Amino acid sequence: MADFPQPDITDTNRPFWEGLDAGRLLFQQCDQGHRWLPARDFCPDCLSSTFEFVPASGLARVLSWVVYRTAFNDAFKDRLPYNVALVELEEGPRMMTNVLCAPDALAADLPVELVIQKEDTCSVARFQPAGRKAEA
Template sequence: MEMPKPEPTDLTRPYWDALHEGHLVFQRCSCGNAWLPARTHCPDCLKPEPRWERASGRGRIVSWVVYHTAYHPAFADKLPYNVTLVQLAEGPRLLTNIVDPNEALAADAPVVLKIEWEGDTALARFRLDHIPA
């Protein structure tokens, strides 16, 4: 079964285009607040027109869960898989997957971006920083 695909909009297209080009971007307001996912206004001060910034690709694990049940048939062959909250070095948090074994996950572990492809869709996943690529 085919994986569910994101449906980019005018608002989210810069994010998906950047991943396709090999890097991760996030939004930042002139007030300094940074976030993901994309929004039309800053979630802190409500100013419109945030700018996109390129992320370093580095971050830390905040939390994670390991799924042992597939709630969509397309995920059945990926079991068990993790869904991990990563805080980017620049501040935003992103729900993602860590590509290393689930047993290696640890709170505050450093991670680095590893873009992976599902068909023609580039996804922001991460690997533990101390494990070679």
Template sequence: MDNQQLIEMLPPVTEANRDFWEGTLAGELRLQYGDSGTPRFPESPVDPVTLGTDFEWRAAGGRATLWSWIVMHQKYFPAFADEVPYLVAFVQLEEGPYLMTTLVDPPENLQCGMPLEVVFEQVSEDRAIPKFKVVTP
């Protein structure tokens, strides 16, 4: 994979999401919490329950459940051209929010509901992306 092309595809680091990206570099998956205590991802300027504007970022537990996935066979994105076919996963974090990601070393027989844990791939000096791996009993 061409890391430069991947980095260009990532959302820019802004004041609104800086804590999330700093967390990935520190090996933490961080979620935003507002007045209601409801975790959210992606970030939002207001709490979805109270519409309050005060929030903080907290480290998530890093556990998730595989909700769904697809295998991409087309070369939609040049950054992934060398990896076709590749897997795109939709996971639900233990805390509730959903996240699009990929799985590291996925087993041949994936099943919805499989337990996962976060891992981080550092793609540049200042960016790491969260990925997940299946938790083996």
């Protein structure tokens, strides 16, 4: 099986990836209270460079998704069909992720909860329908 694509870890996003390795999903919040993902060096709303990384509750809802039935990277060949979804954390930031469920189980506003999974050397934030038992 091909290697899972690894993230480019920079000084900017290192806290995000280290947070996942420690079992927490972190988003950024500026001194004016704006919150965002993915990691950047300044607030996308007010351009403040004074911010902190804050742990998310792990609860979110599905906004939109696509289902892939063709693997454009060999690493995903054995996972077909899989989805790529946009979810909104209950704290507000939105992120691209995968929802661990069958394609027909996806729905707009579906409540989902965080599942951190290891892919080679990095941990990734995925979600599953809320209230379901954790998948391995």
